[in-house]
Amino acid sequence: MTRTEITLSVNGCQHTLALDPRVTLLDALREVIGLTGAKKGCDRGECGTCTVLVDGRRVYACLTLAVMHDGATVTTVEGLADGTDLHPLQQAFISRDALQCGFCTPGQILSAIGLLAEGRATSEQEIREFMSGNLCRCGAYPNIVAAIRDVAGAQ
Amino acid sequence: MTTQLFGQPVERREDPRLLRGEGRYVDDLGRSAAAAAFVRSPHAHARVLDVDVTGALNVDGLLAVYTFEDLPERVAQPLPLLIPHPALTHPRTQYALARDEINHVGEAVVMVVATDRYRAEDAAERVAVTYEPLAPVVGLEQSEAARTLVHADVPGNRGAHMVQQVGDAPAAIAAAPHRLDFRLDIERSASTPLEGRGVYARWDAQDDSLRVYSSTQTPTGVRAAIAAILELADAKVEVIAPDVGGGFGVKIMHPWPEEILVPWAARTLGREVKWTEDRREHFVAANHERAQEQHVSVGFDDEGRILGLDVTFLHDHGAYTPYGIIVPIITSTQLPGPYRLPAYRVEFSSLYTNTVAVTPYRGAGRPQGVFAMERTVDRIAAHLGLDRTEVRARNFVLPDEMPYDLGLIFQDGRPAIYDSGDFPESLRMLKELIDWDGFTAVRAAAAAEGRRLGIGLGCYVEGTGVGPYEGGHVHVETNGRVMVSTGLSTQGQGHETVFAQIVATELGVPMADVHVTTGDTRRFGYAVGTFASRAAVMSGNAIALAARSVRAKAVKVAADALEANPDDMEIVDGVVRVKGSPADAIPLRQVAVLSNPLRYSFSEEAKAATQFAAPADPDEPPIPRGEAPGLESRDYYSPIRSTFANGMHAVIVEVDPDTAEVKVLRYAVVHDCGNLINPRIVEGQIHGGVAQGVAGALYERMAYDEHGQLLNASFMDFLMPYATEVPRIETAHLQTPSPLNPLGIKGAGEAGVIPGAAAIAAAIEDAEGYPIMRMPLSPDDLFRLRREHAEEAAS
Numbered sequence: 018m019t020r021t022e023i024t025l026s027v028n029g030c031q032h033t034l035a036l037d038p039r040v041t042l043l044d045a046l047r048e049v050i051g052l053t054g055a056k057k058g059c060d061r062g063e064c065g066t067c068t069v070l071v072d073g074r075r076v077y078a079c080l081t082l083a084v085m086h087d088g089a090t091v092t093t094v095e096g097l098a099d100g101t102d103l104h105p106l107q108q109a110f111i112s113r114d115a116l117q118c119g120f121c122t123p124g125q126i127l128s129a130i131g132l133l134a135e136g137r138a139t140s141e142q143e144i145r146e147f148m149s150g151n152l153c154r155c156g157a158y159p160n161i162v163a164a165i166r167d168v169a170g171a172q
Numbered sequence: 173m174t175t176q177l178f179g180q181p182v183e184r185r186e187d188p189r190l191l192r193g194e195g196r197y198v199d200d201l202g203r204s205a206a207a208a209a210f211v212r213s214p215h216a217h218a219r220v221l222d223v224d225v226t227g228a229l230n231v232d233g234l235l236a237v238y239t240f241e242d243l244p245e246r247v248a249q250p251l252p253l254l255i256p257h258p259a260l261t262h263p264r265t266q267y268a269l270a271r272d273e274i275n276h277v278g279e280a281v282v283m284v285v286a287t288d289r290y291r292a293e294d295a296a297e298r299v300a301v302t303y304e305p306l307a308p309v310v311g312l313e314q315s316e317a318a319r320t321l322v323h324a325d326v327p328g329n330r331g332a333h334m335v336q337q338v339g340d341a342p343a344a345i346a347a348a349p350h351r352l353d354f355r356l357d358i359e360r361s362a363s364t365p366l367e368g369r370g371v372y373a374r375w376d377a378q379d380d381s382l383r384v385y386s387s388t389q390t391p392t393g394v395r396a397a398i399a400a401i402l403e404l405a406d407a408k409v410e411v412i413a414p415d416v417g418g419g420f421g422v423k424i425m426h427p428w429p430e431e432i433l434v435p436w437a438a439r440t441l442g443r444e445v446k447w448t449e450d451r452r453e454h455f456v457a458a459n460h461e462r463a464q465e466q467h468v469s470v471g472f473d474d475e476g477r478i479l480g481l482d483v484t485f486l487h488d489h490g491a492y493t494p495y496g497i498i499v500p501i502i503t504s505t506q507l508p509g510p511y512r513l514p515a516y517r518v519e520f521s522s523l524y525t526n527t528v529a530v531t532p533y534r535g536a537g538r539p540q541g542v543f544a545m546e547r548t549v550d551r552i553a554a555h556l557g558l559d560r561t562e563v564r565a566r567n568f569v570l571p572d573e574m575p576y577d578l579g580l581i582f583q584d585g586r587p588a589i590y591d592s593g594d595f596p597e598s599l600r601m602l603k604e605l606i607d608w609d610g611f612t613a614v615r616a617a618a619a620a621e622g623r624r625l626g627i628g629l630g631c632y633v634e635g636t637g638v639g640p641y642e643g644g645h646v647h648v649e650t651n652g653r654v655m656v657s658t659g660l661s662t663q664g665q666g667h668e669t670v671f672a673q674i675v676a677t678e679l680g681v682p683m684a685d686v687h688v689t690t691g692d693t694r695r696f697g698y699a700v701g702t703f704a705s706r707a708a709v710m711s712g713n714a715i716a717l718a719a720r721s722v723r724a725k726a727v728k729v730a731a732d733a734l735e736a737n738p739d740d741m742e743i744v745d746g747v748v749r750v751k752g753s754p755a756d757a758i759p760l761r762q763v764a765v766l767s768n769p770l771r772y773s774f775s776e777e778a779k780a781a782t783q784f785a786a787p788a789d790p791d792e793p794p795i796p797r798g799e800a801p802g803l804e805s806r807d808y809y810s811p812i813r814s815t816f817a818n819g820m821h822a823v824i825v826e827v828d829p830d831t832a833e834v835k836v837l838r839y840a841v842v843h844d845c846g847n848l849i850n851p852r853i854v855e856g857q858i859h860g861g862v863a864q865g866v867a868g869a870l871y872e873r874m875a876y877d878e879h880g881q882l883l884n885a886s887f888m889d890f891l892m893p894y895a896t897e898v899p900r901i902e903t904a905h906l907q908t909p910s911p912l913n914p915l916g917i918k919g920a921g922e923a924g925v926i927p928g929a930a931a932i933a934a935a936i937e938d939a940e941g942y943p944i945m946r947m948p949l950s951p952d953d954l955f956r957l958r959r960e961h962a963e964e965a966a967s
Contacts, residue, residue: 037290048288053200054193056417058366059451063887066366094193107191111183114852117860118664119190120197120367120417149894152887154366154418155664156863156924157856158898 023087027052028096038084042076043067045083046093054094054123058152065151068124068131069093075131077150094123097130105171106130109164117155125151129165138169178677178915181852184669185683195415198370198387198448205372205444206235208434209292211282211299212457213274216308216526216880217322220272220301223282227298233291235441237299238283238433240269246401247436251427254393255496259334262326263493264524268429274303275322275491276528277880278456283433285445308526308880312465312486315523322491322524331489332497332522336504338579339515341469344480348471352551357946358540358929360463360488360874361867363533364892365663367417368449369458371430373438381408384435387416389424390701391691392659397427398435406697413661413691420864421532422458423663424703425495455885460874461499461533463488464540468548476552476563480515483507483544487522488530495531497522498583502537502635505580505588509545510595510631510818511567516580526880532703534864535925542632543947546930550628550937560934561603564631568595571908583704584638586813592908592918593633593818598842601904602629606822606840614824624829625837628934629822630927635814636845636919637709637910643698644715646675646722647804650768650777652746652761654679654686658711659699661691665921666853667707671715673849674915678719679726680743681760698808705817705919708849713809713913721805726763729803733758733766764803769794815910817918819843821862821927825935832954834870834936836899844906846918855903858924863898865928871897873948 020035025045032050043060046052046069055078058066062080069078070092097104106126109115116122128151132138137147144165145158153161189195225237240248250265270281282299286292307320314320315329322329345351372385382404388394388411395411398404416423430447438445449458466485472478487500504518549567553560569576571594582588603609611627618625647655656675662668672686689695690711691702700710723743730748731738734756742751749757758766762777770781779785788794795801824838841858848854871891875883884890909916929947936954937944942961946953 039290047200048203051203052193053196056197056367057199057448058417059887061451061886063451064366094191098192103188103191107188110191111187114184114856116187116190116664117666117856118365118367118418119186119195119415120365122190122195123193126191145895149896152366152892152894154364154420154860154892155856156860156893156898158863158893158895159859159900160856162895 021084023084025086026090028093034083036083038082040083041079042081042083042086043078046078052093052095056120056123058120065128066121066124068127068151070127070131073134075128094126097126105168106164109167113160113164113167115157115160115164117157121151121153125153125161132165133169133172138165141166176677177673177683179848180673181850182669182673184666184853185672186666186668197367197415197417198372198385201385201414202372202444202446205446206285206287206441207289207292208437208445208447209284209289209296210280211296211301212453213270213277213279213281215274215303215305216277217306218274218303219306220270220274220281221304222302224300225282227300228284228295231286231291231295231298233287234295235287236285236437237295238269238437240267240271243269246403247432251429251494252397253496254494255498257496260332260493260497262331264323264326265494266429266492268432276526277882278453278528280429280457283437285437285441310525310527310876310878310880312488312523315488315525316486322526326524329524330521331493331524334497335519336580337517341480341482341515341517344515345469345471345482348479349473350555351469351471352555353469354551354945356466356468356544356547358462358464358543359948360460361533361872362460362874363420363422364454364890365418365420365422368451368454369423369428369430370448371434372446373435374444375439375442377442382435382439383410385412385414386431387423388413388426389419389661389663389703390426391661391693392697392699393426393701394431395693398432401432402436402439411693416661416663419663419702420534421461421536421703424701425459425531451887452885455890456528456882459529459531460490461530462540462868463530464503466544468544470548470552472552476556476558476566478511478513478567481513481548482517484519487520488525489522490525490527490529492529494529499530499532499537501583503541505578505582506538506633506635507541507545508578509542509633510569511545512569527876534861534922536704536922538632538634538926539868539929542630542927543930546630546927547933547945550934551943560629561599561608565596565599570596582635582814584814588635589813590633590816591912592846592910593816593844594906594908595818598818598820598844598906601906602820602822602840602842605842605902605904606824606838608822624827624939625824626827626935626937626939627822627824628931628938629820630931630934631820632926633816633818634705634923634926636705636817637811638704638706638814639811640700641808641810642700642710642714643696643806643808644711644718645696645804645806646715646718647802648722648760648764650761650764652685652759654681656686656715657689657695658715659696660702660707660711663702665707665857666850670708670849670853671712674712674716675719678716679723681746685746705921705923709815709913709917709919710809712849712917713915714807716915717807717809718805721807722803725767725805726760726803729767730758730763767803768801809913811912815912815918817845817920817923819923821931823931823935825932825939827936827939827954832951832958834954836866839899839901841901841903841924842906843903843923844908845920845923846909847907847916848905849917854920857920858903859901861922861924862901862928863893864925866898866932867893868925869929869932869947869949871948
């Protein structure tokens with residue numbers, strides 16, 4: 018099998034990977050690098066549990082091939098906390114009880130970070146609209162929206 | 173001071189782990205395991221003529237291809253019928269791999285195992301199965317007509333038929349001043365947790381033992397099934413539910429074919445094997461629910477008091493009946509809700525179709541029953557021109573009638589007897605919360621702007637905390653850690669938090685000292701599972717009882733050591749002390765040392781428990797008769813019958829006059845689950861339930877075509893609510909404690925979903941001005957209904 022070599026900077030660590038070209042970014046993170054924070058809820062870009070930041074933008078890691086991102090900087094949920102200090106969104110999710118089973122949560126957090134960076138969290142309606150790519154079957158949406166509002170308001 | 177933690181809205185202790193990406197779900201484990209993939213039937217009803225695996229054999233990394241012919245005798249039997257019932261006269265369960273007949277799209281035919289999932293799927297693609305398609309049976313109408321049979325030996329496609337009655341409903345209806353007859357329909361939906369199913373098995377050849385991680389709601393159930401089918405001793409099978417990414421009912425089903433096949437393959441191949449369900453597989457191979465056609469007859473007086481109710485319904489249970497007829501039994505017995513029905517008759521037929529099997533999804537038959545009952549009450553109100561809340565109030569079972577015996581047999585095989593509740597007070601609270609009486613003005617103000625609003629409500633009673641039992645183990649270690657375990661598993665309900673609150677409160681220790689494990693047969697081997705809103709009631713009470721025993725023992729051991737009277741002792745902040753004399757105190761960790769007489773010391777503290785360290789009565793054994801070493805206790809809670817929670821929802825919707833879109837403007841919930849252990853967690857459970865209730869009313873349906881193909885087997889087409897569809901939810905709690913259990917609690921897990929479809933239907937009906945008789949209702953459905961009613965009005 019042909020393998021393609023790429024380099025990824027993931028959460029500040031450099032990884033050189035020799036990959037089957039059909040391997041998705043999500044599988045490269047989970048299966049090859051061993052970072053299982055990003056989840057596979059549908060594997061076809063419909064649920065958002067695999068959301069990560071690639072060069073600062075939120076993407077569905079299941080819908081893109083790893084070899085397309087040679088040299089990219091990737092942030093996953095494992096890279097957010099600073100030691101024992103949680104990222105403000107992680108803390109807001111606790112304070113607002115914005116998760117139940119936790120499976121969609123890494124994707125929600127990364128998506129919310131992307132949303133804040135995009136400057137699209139100016140109202141509740143806007144947050145709901147621009148978080149609509151991240152499903153939560155536990156239905157924690159009211160509290161997810163509240164957590165994002167808290168952080169947006171503090172910024 | 174130890175805080176009274178029971179009842180406090182403490183933050184969830186599982187959150188930091190999950191938020192850091194440190195959750196461990198099945199697919200996060202076993203990175204080096206071999207991967208399984210399945211070849212599944214593309215036909216809804218077919219005969220398997222030939223399976224040709226030769227094309228797969230040269231795929232790089234292939235380890236094994238298994239068909240039905242490869243299965244050993246015990247694995248080749250039909251999977252267990254989990255809940256037999258006398259009324260289920262024609263039960264059928266599937267084979268782990270299809271033998272000769274396929275009964276729904278998605279049924280597994282071949283299992284492939286390879287070094288990784290990519291290769292396993294490469295190989296699966298190369299397996300050629302030849303089918304002879306048979307005519308499929310899809311939908312209740314076709315099934316009842318029975319021109320085609322799902323199983324050739326099940327006449328009329330009827331798996332079960334059951335009647336329950338109290339009084340003579342047909343006679344009461346015939347004699348009543350008013351009578352209404354109508355039909356209601358509810359379509360299929362499903363749990364669809366974001367984490368699908370998953371199984372990871374490790375066979376230890378040296379130890380002859382098996383460890384299985386499964387995304388399940390019942391690890392002990394899975395263990396019993398695996399041990400029986402793979403013919404292993406229970407003690408040689410460990411089943412662990414790690415973090416589970418949502419269950420909502422579907423994961424109480426067990427053993428799935430994959431839960432048997434993956435461990436079997438691990439043992440056969442002598443290596444770790446993992447299977448992670450993909451999304452399409454979950455839609456076509458994991459179970460669904462809902463789907464009923466109901467025929468209601470009701471007789472009532474001029475005041476709107478129900479005199480007799482007769483409901484006949486058809487229940488679509490899909491291709492197989494592994495979970496028995498629990499869902500339609502729950503519909504039958506929970507249908508009366510908070511109302512006094514002097515005469516009630518309910519009859520159902522549970523029918524086979526060539527679709528995925530039906531087993532509980534959050535609510536488990538209750539949303540359907542509540543839909544029938546609440547639609548009935550609204551029809552009565554409309555018929556008599558009465559306020560809908562007034563008709564409800566006139567029919568309520570009153571607080572002084574508790575305990576109230578429905579005269580029906582509930583899903584646990586025991587009488588359905590309401591133990592608690594104050595329905596008039598709940599209704600008063602709900603009307604206040606949504607401002608029911610002020611809605612006329614709200615509607616008029618909106619109408620003046622050209623907007624169309626409606627209000628509706630739905631009431632329910634929910635049997636929760638069904639038996640037979642759960643257990644709890646509480647162990648104070650000599651380092652002061654309090655280790656707690658219970659056998660049922662967790663799918664996001666915050667059990668680690670609430671069980672720790674219970675133990676901290678009962679035992680008098682800081683919550684930080686309490687460590688909770690759920691769903692691990694290595695820690696607790698006797699359990700039933702997490703379903704029917706039962707975990708807090710069952711395991712919560714079992715753990716509380718165990719903690720109370722530990723407390724009693726701690727006080728006794730400490731009293732002996734301090735030469736004090738046990739009645740004068742208290743435990744505060746992890747220290748056992750004499751009341752009013754804080755100097756006379758021993759930390760619990762030291763009590764733990766003393767409670768285990770030692771020959772060999774292992775630490776400075778442990779020396780105190782050795783044979784020459786402490787004076788003891790030489791004429792008594794070191795461990796008093798009837799007692800055991802260690803500061804620990806195992807206890808069980810086994811209730812006489814279920815406890816009944818209740819609630820009422822009110823909703824205000826806006827319907828678009830042009831596009832027929834329905835928007836939920838306000839959603840109010842009054843909820844009574846007895847004493848609250850943690851209001852934050854209860855609130856979260858309600859939010860989640862309401863989201864699924866709104867979904868069931870407006871968005872979600874399993875769209876099978878006439879060939880039995882599921883047309884919307886993806887999250888793109890099966891419309892789950894996004895952040896944009898779930899409204900802000902206003903809640904109020906009434907707490908009528910259950911007299912049946914020590915903590916006075918009732919279940920809360922399913923509550924939010926139960927009356928959603930009924931309440932939203934009522935609100936749409938109120939906005940539109942004609943009856944809404946089915947759920948879910950898409951804008952397209954509503955648009956057509958509008959046109960039909962406009963045409964009717966015109967003719």
